[in-house]
Amino acid sequence: MQTGFNLVFDAKTALGECPLWSAAEQVLYFVDIKRCSIHRFDPATSDLKTLELSEEVGCIGLAEGGGFVAGLRSGIWLVDADGRPFRKLADNPEDQEISRFNDGMVDPMGRFIAGTVDESREKGIAALYRYDRNGLAKLAGGLLTSNGVAFSPDGSRLYHADTLRYTLYTYDYAPKTGTASNRQVFARFGSDTDKGRPDGGAVDLEGCYWTALFEGGRVQRYNPNGALLAEYPVPVKCPTMVSFGGADMRTLFCTSASVGRSDAELEAFPLSGGLYAMRTDVAGLQKPLFNPEA
Template sequence: MALSPEPVWELGATLGEGPVWVAREAALWFVDIKAPAIHRFDPSTGAKQSWDVPAQVGWVLPSSEGGMIAGLQSGVHRFDPASGRCELIHAPEAGRPGNRLNDATVAADGAIWFGSMDDAEQDDTGRIWRLHGGICADTGLPPVSITNGPAFSPDGATLYHHDTLGRKIWASSVENGKVTATRLFADIEDGAGYPDGPTVDAEGCLWVGLFAGWAVRRYDPSGRLIATIPMPVANITKVAFGGSDLRTAYATTASKGLSEAQLAAQPLAGALFAFDAGVAGLEGHVARV
């Protein structure tokens, strides 16, 4: 595996997002929000599969019942790869047609924690939700225009989530599925881009893709920046750890918002990249909704 990021799928995604390693398939799943499409990459064979979906799709996660759970603009759906069909199971923001779902993770108990955002990227209408046991509840975190994350610490006691336009990374304490306190974890300085999707490694460090920042960052649990991985494109949306040892980092990227001149200078914009993370990621969980 390359030490520097190399493209493994040059699909030119408009807004690649939500990479997740599905261990039972030894495959990486991710989405192109704007296509809208769901993608699957098998690194052992190089096989690539894609499914068109009926609305903007922010994330896709493995389900304990088989198949996948996907977050579309209209709500949370069961997604059947065999048929390509989406079946709505929860519509937490049916009264906010200008919003869409944007990023998600699965907790150790199988609960899906996911965010929403204003699709126009203007109003503070984005929230963080928790779906478990058939109940979808607002976590009570303050609304922002664009949420990203969440992601959990290895012990599940800390939830990381982003105010992307505000360039702030927050850390919230979680007990029994409820947020109890929130603190500022890190600020992204002017000119460094915007914090997009987060993920956590086995050492408890937070990896953050920087949109318009040309890099992935790694922060230790105290919020100290300890590593920066330069990328060959500007818009990095999220990293996921995969492979048999969970030491391969996969990064989704986006061509959204780039001018013709910028696209010409970044021919790999929107590609899926891989590189040696130098550390293992955390084993993923399956959703039990």
């Protein structure tokens, strides 16, 4: 069944990210960071609805009672179903001139785990944070681009990438407390001839981790021990993040980017920025809902 990704919608995103399946609505949400928007895509009808925000939105999670939790440049917000931020939960504690929230997801207990990006690409000011009813807490620091957040099926392992350092890590994670410890290198990427690096990821029911390789043109699947099991081509140079969805959770969606790419690359890959999907033999995990009182 698994051969590669096909275009499902020519979304023309500048920086598509954070695909997120809503089981209640049977639709896929995803963001365009650079165009400050959240998209709602209905696979049954191919209808696309766009919610416009006033600042960049790096990641979202579905919230209990409707709407979203969102990591914006200024901080973490509650956003209503029409895309209007209405309650700021926490400030971005970094220099917002060169920092914004990037990748993130809701943990098994309803907290929001989200990281930032160091837009200077050199200072290492980015970090990974946990937001819960006690406020914002740093889980890891000294990063360039926080990415790849995902959890094992039992919630005891946290996956996390520092994209510009070409490294994917794992942590021991305690769902009851939201603490992360014992960081280990899970996989390293990149070479003189291959600049593919780990961007957004997802975990399936077998506990295997899937990662989109930015500038690598493919998605890889690893077993829980860090062995590469398979890789699947995406018809763009810069896939950005994967996430499972569909009625049976066996459709793997993949966003992509067009911003900052050369004219030659966009000529070779004219559907950069599109939304892609692939049917898989194994189902993925449904994402938990955000609970601000978690």
